[in-house]
Amino acid sequence: MSELVVDNINLHYGAAQALRGVSLVAPMGKITCVLGRNGVGKSSLLRAITGQHPASAGEIRFAEKTMNGMAPYQRAKLGVGYVPQGREIFPLLTVKENLETGYAPLVRKDRFIPDDIFSLFPVLQSMLGRRGGDLSGGQQQQLAIGRALVMRPRLLVLDEPTEGIQPSIIKDIGRAIRYLRDSTGMAILLVEQYLDFCRELADYVYIMDRGEIVHEGAAETLDSADVRRHLTV
Numbered sequence: 447m448s449e450l451v452v453d454n455i456n457l458h459y460g461a462a463q464a465l466r467g468v469s470l471v472a473p474m475g476k477i478t479c480v481l482g483r484n485g486v487g488k489s490s491l492l493r494a495i496t497g498q499h500p501a502s503a504g505e506i507r508f509a510e511k512t513m514n515g516m517a518p519y520q521r522a523k524l525g526v527g528y529v530p531q532g533r534e535i536f537p538l539l540t541v542k543e544n545l546e547t548g549y550a551p552l553v554r555k556d557r558f559i560p561d562d563i564f565s566l567f568p569v570l571q572s573m574l575g576r577r578g579g580d581l582s583g584g585q586q587q588q589l590a591i592g593r594a595l596v597m598r599p600r601l602l603v604l605d606e607p608t609e610g611i612q613p614s615i616i617k618d619i620g621r622a623i624r625y626l627r628d629s630t631g632m633a634i635l636l637v638e639q640y641l642d643f644c645r646e647l648a649d650y651v652y653i654m655d656r657g658e659i660v661h662e663g664a665a666e667t668l669d670s671a672d673v674r675r676h677l678t679v
């Protein structure tokens with residue numbers, strides 16, 4: 447199976463431990479959501495998966511390969527696409543140039559922008575020549591997702607794609623994520639604080655609190671008082 451498997455990982459920043467024995471599976475063709483409040487370790491989990499920060503124990507596998515020790519670009523070549531928190535668009539590059547930064551892990555013949563991206567986010571096509579920094583927050587989020595899609599990922603990880611974004615664009619992003627699951631069969635791992643977005647989209651949900659997974663189950667299980675307790679400050 448080519449799914450993502452995170453097996454009992456720890457992660458440290460110096461002496462501070464941000465993840466404690468975290469395990470999860472993100473299957474192909476499914477949307478897996480990790481929910482949790484600010485600062486519980488969601489971004490740290492994605493940093494461990496994408497290779498931005500090493501796990502200090504445990505194993506991370508994708509497509510039958512152990513990724514621990516691989517550099518971020520090697521993980522990208524394996525098919526791991528990353529939409530970071532805060533979007534990290536290059537403000538002085540145009541929309542087209544931002545999209546083209548996704549070419550790096552691709553062989554020459556694949557270095558083009560798939561039409562799908564413009565069907566999902568038409569605004570990107572109409573703004574190809576504009577600078578990334580001139581786009582609204584919502585448009586930048588669409589650009590960040592588009593850039594990750596340029597490299598044809600088989601695993602797409604998204605860090606709080608709804609953060610600071612207006613409701614109409616949140617809907618477009620939700621629709622795009624669902625389309626990607628259904629049309630490409632990629633595995634999608636989404637970390638979020640926004641419960642309703644997760645509930646609507648996810649096939650399976652994990653809840654994190656203080657560096658640990660404290661609950662897992664189908665999206666319907668999110669309504670219990672016990673689960674809500676982990677999500678309210």
Ligand SMILES: Nc1ncnc2c1ncn2[C@@H]1O[C@H](COP(=O)(O)OP(=O)(O)OP(=O)(O)O)[C@@H](O)[C@H]1O
Nearest residue numbers: 459462464482483484485486487488489490491531
């Ligand atoms: N570079 C770092 N150095 C030291 N501590 C860090 C670093 N990055 C994060 N932390 C700490 O690790 C813990 C988990 O942070 P993380 O960013 O993973 O949480 P999060 O759930 O993604 O929160 P947010 O939604 O605010 O991004 C927090 O206590 C945070 O202060």
